[in-house]
Amino acid sequence: xxxxxxxxxxxxxxxxxxxxxxxxxxxRPQPPAAPADPAADRAAMTELLAADEYILxxxxxxxAGPRINAVIDYDPAAPVKARxxxxxxxxxxxxxxxxxxxxxxxxxxxxxxxxxxDNATGRDAPLIANLRAAGGVVLGKTNLSExxxxxxxxxxxxxxxxxxxxxxPYGIDRNACGSSSGSGAAIAAGFAWAAIGxxxxxSITCPASINGxxxxxxxxxxxxxxxxxxxxxxxxxxxxxxxxxxxxxxxLTAIAGPDKADPVTLEAKRxxxxxxxxxxxxxxxxxxxxxxxxxxxxxxxxxxxxxxxADLTRAxxxxxxxxxxxxSEMWAxxxxxxxxxxxxxxxxxxxxxxxxxxPRSLAxxxxxxxxxxxxxxxxxxxxxxxxxxTTTDAEAYAKNVATLRRLTRAEGIDKLLADNKVSFLVxxxxxxxxxxxxxxxxxxxxxxxxxxxxxxxxYPHITVPMGGVEGLPVGISxxxxxxxxxxxxxxxxxxxxxxxxxxxxxxxxxxxxxGE
Numbered sequence: 001x002x003x004x005x006x007x008x009x010x011x012x013x014x015x016x017x018x019x020x021x022x023x024x025x026x027x028r029p030q031p032p033a034a035p036a037d038p039a040a041d042r043a044a045m046t047e048l049l050a051a052d053e054y055i056l057x058x059x060x061x062x063x064a065g066p067r068i069n070a071v072i073d074y075d076p077a078a079p080v081k082a083r084x085x086x087x088x089x090x091x092x093x094x095x096x097x098x099x100x101x102x103x104x105x106x107x108x109x110x111x112x113x114x115x116x117x118d119n120a121t122g123r124d125a126p127l128i129a130n131l132r133a134a135g136g137v138v139l140g141k142t143n144l145s146e147x148x149x150x151x152x153x154x155x156x157x158x159x160x161x162x163x164x165x166x167x168x169p170y171g172i173d174r175n176a177c178g179s180s181s182g183s184g185a186a187i188a189a190g191f192a193w194a195a196i197g198x199x200x201x202x203s204i205t206c207p208a209s210i211n212g213x214x215x216x217x218x219x220x221x222x223x224x225x226x227x228x229x230x231x232x233x234x235x236x237x238x239x240x241x242x243x244x245x246x247x248x249x250x251x252l253t254a255i256a257g258p259d260k261a262d263p264v265t266l267e268a269k270r271x272x273x274x275x276x277x278x279x280x281x282x283x284x285x286x287x288x289x290x291x292x293x294x295x296x297x298x299x300x301x302x303x304x305x306x307x308x309x310a311d312l313t314r315a316x317x318x319x320x321x322x323x324x325x326x327x328s329e330m331w332a333x334x335x336x337x338x339x340x341x342x343x344x345x346x347x348x349x350x351x352x353x354x355x356x357x358x359p360r361s362l363a364x365x366x367x368x369x370x371x372x373x374x375x376x377x378x379x380x381x382x383x384x385x386x387x388x389x390t391t392t393d394a395e396a397y398a399k400n401v402a403t404l405r406r407l408t409r410a411e412g413i414d415k416l417l418a419d420n421k422v423s424f425l426v427x428x429x430x431x432x433x434x435x436x437x438x439x440x441x442x443x444x445x446x447x448x449x450x451x452x453x454x455x456x457x458x459y460p461h462i463t464v465p466m467g468g469v470e471g472l473p474v475g476i477s478x479x480x481x482x483x484x485x486x487x488x489x490x491x492x493x494x495x496x497x498x499x500x501x502x503x504x505x506x507x508x509x510x511x512x513x514x515g516e
Contacts, residue, residue, distance in 0.1 A: 048093055055079060071182065091137075097194075125228055131196075155380045208429075223238045233341050283498070343389060408453055429449055468504035473504055478492055
């Protein structure tokens with residue numbers, strides 16, 4: 001689409017829905033029809049009418065306009081495919097964007113790296129096969145922090161060699177957080193119904209919070225990791241990012257499932273439908289632990305959090321202040337575990353993927369980056385990759401894993417829940433989006449959040465919008481015990497209904513103080 005036309009569409013697209021013309025059905029096989037459900041059909045029809053708008057918004061706001069730069073590839077025929085799937089499966093033709101470290105048959109899976117720009121495996125990850133079987137449509141692939149932000153200590157979230165820099169729709173000079181930055185920015189900008197992100201430590205929940213979305217990190221094992229570019233066998237998981245808790249639960253239901261190639265998924269305790277009971281979820285009489293030590297030093301975030309706690313109280317919850325200080329032993333063990341697993345898992349993924357050429361090991365990636373330093377390492381280096389190559393002590397690794405499991409599970413979340421007789425833990429997820437700085441890298445402020453506990457433990461964690469600071473979104477985190485995913489989603493839905501704060505809306509411009 002020419003730039004002049006695309007720019008002219010921006011204001012129109014922010015306010016209108018584009019009608020969808022009738023399109024003939026193709027002869028391709030159709031998924032099984034979904035059970036009759038008038039309410040679900042009405043919701044699906046609303047999404048169907050939005051499918052064309054999603055493509056136009058990408059063209060006007062991502063390819064041109066303010067250049068949010070969240071989408072790497074997209075399928076212009078996605079609206080046609082959505083029509084063909086209306087009334088089939090639980091998703092009924094809904095369109096989903098997928099983080100570009102998850103394999104889909106249509107496009108290369110790059111993890112944002114030029115080393116994998118031709119990594120066209122021609123296969124779907126099991127979670128994508130599940131998505132399609134549920135009647136979902138893969139609209140495209142989203143940008144991410146390159147290699148899911150594990151390459152360097154000085155990286156800038158949202159930048160990759162393949163996709164460039166993703167910008168935050170609430171302030172295009174602001175960061176979209178990582179590593180699922182493209183997925184978060186894309187849904188905030190209205191480019192699809194929902195998106196799939198992945199998380200090792202905060203990579204779903206941070207971009208969801210900063211982009212004003214619901215983000216859900218499931219218990220590790222609920223969703224398969226096969227054919228997903230890996231970091232950590234103990235912490236990696238994919239999960240949904242959406243506008244509402246219900247939509248996140250609906251997408252989770254579609255992508256969840258066992259996978260023989262990923263043994264932890266065979267141990268998972270799932271429910272058939274994660275949307276069940278969300279509409280009637282209540283916090284009356286539910287004891288919730290408040291992690292005061294994770295609130296941080298920002299007065300504006302404290303005020304938002306106190307308002308959210310007041311909403312929880314009005315909804316009938318009983319709040320209990322919970323004291324927790326992360327032991328230094330946990331931080332000492334965490335990075336060595338990730339680096340050991342990164343080398344092992346990346347070598348396994350790269351050495352077994354289909355096709356010829358491109359890297360076959362982490363060492364090959366390191367060599368590629370050195371040979372292409374002008375494109376890959378202009379802004380930050382690969383110190384963590386190089387450190388991972390030398391992190392080979394299996395005995396130390398086993399001890400560190402045991403330490404982390406003990407400190408985040410038995411002596412962490414499990415103990416906090418049991419000792420305080422609470423069902424969930426809450427804290428702010430992250431502060432407002434910071435100004436992107438490619439030269440100096442990310443900068444966080446206020447020491448906010450405790451999502452690392454759920455990430456390292458492999459336990460469920462949802463973030464739900466709780467308001468904004470000067471027009472920049474901030475979320476509240478709700479965490480629970482292992483396999484308590486459905487309960488955490490219901491708690492998120494109950495808070496969402498009780499929330500009284502006004503939520504900010506994207507401006508698609510450089511951030512300015514309120515009133516200016």
